[in-house]
Amino acid sequence: MKRQPLRLAILEAIRILEAAGVESPRTDAELIAAHVLGVERGRLPLVPLVDPPVIDAIGKLVTERAKRVPLQYLTGWAALGPITVEVGPGVFIPRPETELLLEWGLALLRGRTNPIVVDLCTGSGALALAVAHAMPDAVVYAVDSDPHALAWARHNADVRAEAGDTPIRLYSGDVGDDTIFAELDGLVDLVLCNPPYVPPGGELPPEVLDYDPPQAVFAADGGLAVIRQAVATAARLLKPGGGLAIEHDDTHGSVVPALVTARKVLTAVEDHPDLTGRPRFVTARRL
Ligand SMILES: C[S@@+](CC[C@H](N)C(=O)[O-])C[C@H]1O[C@@H](n2cnc3c(N)ncnc32)[C@H](O)[C@@H]1O
Structure with a gap:
């Protein structure tokens, strides 16, 4: 040989x-x-x-x-910030552009004790698990409506907990349900959300079109349907001084900040670029 x-x-x-x-x-x-x-x-x-x-x-x-099978399906993992999660068919692969949203959220939590964090649309659990890893005293809730994604999130949560991270609280639910996490109304320090946001019909590479679950990528109402629901839910959940970060399509750098601004209880609305300089996520604080 x-x-x-x-x-x-x-x-x-x-x-x-x-x-x-x-x-x-x-x-x-x-x-x-x-x-x-x-x-x-x-x-x-x-x-x-x-x-x-x-x-x-x-x-x-x-x-x-x-x-054009995604690289992460072949290796079996994807990184988000300080952690890796296992991924494969049925779950959205975490993307590098979400790291800046994570960093913004972690910066907001600095100095807070036992902060309550909610990850809406958790997919593989990546954002919730990255927060639990970086902030061991955080109480992290996560929700997704897709049972296949939740199975991956459950697996990843078990792996991270076995590695010593604080366990997260994982739920099946719909961000559009206006009673979701009702017990946390007005108590949450940070809401993070990377929802489906691509306008239906948009051009995408085969790795996305053929492998990412469509309900993880596309949203009705020109890509804004789930974002609208997430903004309403966040406004209800956040405590005064709490923060919100929502990822959006790069064509929505004006419309999403306007949506957030329309909620009178949300202030300091700011849009942020991703690593390639494209408009990618909006942040706000609860009055
Ligand atoms: C873009 S993926 C994001 C996954 C993860 N947050 C990340 O950054 O890798 C969006 C996720 O939202 C979930 N989702 C879509 N509509 C939803 C809804 N109405 N309520 C809750 N989850 C939803 C999908 O199942 C999918 O897992």
């Missing part, structure tokens, strides 16, 4: 992924190689030669990725 240069396998993977239209061929090729070898991406240069079965395993995953 003749060992082969890993570098050549990665170059071949980049060529295949580029031809398939994958957005970040080098990153994906290296992450696939790192996954197969069980090492961190930054350590790949320390692995000059690999056995043929490793080359085969990389090749198989590259073939799948070239069919």
Whole structure:
């Protein structure tokens, strides 16, 4: 069994992924190689030669990725801030753009003791679990309406709790239900929400259209239906001085702040760009 240069396998993977239209061929090729070898991406240069079965395993995953199966389905995980969550069919893959929303929320919590946090539309549980990890004394509630997403969130919550994080409180429910979390009315320090917000009919890459659950991506009313419900729910739940952060479509950099401003109890409304500079999330404080 003749060992082969890993570098050549990665170059071949980049060529295949580029031809398939994958957005970040080098990153994906290296992450696939790192996954197969069980090492961190930054350590790949320390692995000059690999056995043929490793080359085969990389090749198989590259073939799948070239069919535009999301990278995270192949590796089985996605990162959000300080944590990783397991993902796969039936659940939305957390995106890097949500990290800034998380950071805003964590900054708001600094200095608060036993803050109450609600994650509306939790999906894999990523935002709720990242808060519970960063703020062990926070009491974190999370809700989603999709049983498939909730199964992933339950699994991820169990994994994080076994790793020593404070357990989160996970619920099945609809953000549009105006009695949801009624016992928390006026008590919540922070509401985070990354809802479905893409206007139906929008152009999206195959990784999203063919794999993310549609109810996690698209929302009626031009992408605003769930955001409207989340704003109403947050206005009810937040205590004075509490904060709200909601992610939105990059075409909604004016309309979503206007929606939030229309709630007279919400103030200091501000829109924020994502890592690529596009309008991405709105924040506000409860009067
Ligand atoms: C974009 S995903 C976000 C998941 C997670 N917060 C994240 O950032 O990775 C939106 C989630 O909202 C859920 N969802 C959609 N409509 C909902 C509703 N009306 N009430 C509660 N959850 C809803 C979907 O099932 C999906 O899991």
